[in-house]
Amino acid sequence: MADNTENPFVHPSAFVDEGCTIGPGTKIWHFCHIISGTRIGASCSLGQNVMAGPDVLIGDNCKIQNNVSIYKGVTLQDNVFCGPSCVFTNVLTPRAGVERKDEFAPTLVKKGATIGANATIVCGHTLGRYCTIGAGAVVTRDVPDHALMVGVPARQVGWVSCSGDILGKDLVCPRTHEKYRESETGLELVQGLQK
16 A cells, blocks of 8 residues: 555656546556546555546545546445456446436445456446455446345355455354354444454
């Protein structure tokens, strides 16, 4: 993770429009375009050919890999990972000849979520905290916290821990030994049971 005292780095081939905010330690790489009104937090990394905006919100410590476009209406909370060439949509019924900018459907990606390479997130949905969307999946509904989603359309096939490890039936993380339990929003960490 970058030191938060660093100034942001913007590669000379990238364009950052007026009216954007970029947090300390953030790195914006080759051929990116950050459109006006976009706010990017601290210690983020935006890979080659990323487009964000207008008016997009990106939290701290997000990793956005190559060839990702983040359109108006998308919000990424802290610690979100967007794999290479993952896709966000912003209109449910697009037509080239019909103006639908007033129909953008918001998409919220909550803290710690991971979106795999080439996955598609259909607009108007929320991806829960620490969920994992498998490579190539197509998300067409809300995703619970810690859910593991795969396929077209994406379906839940299990649970993952905060560290991204697949949980067994005991809901104990094999890496950290943290214990989870089911909740109204998906899974939640049981405090005080870490080995």
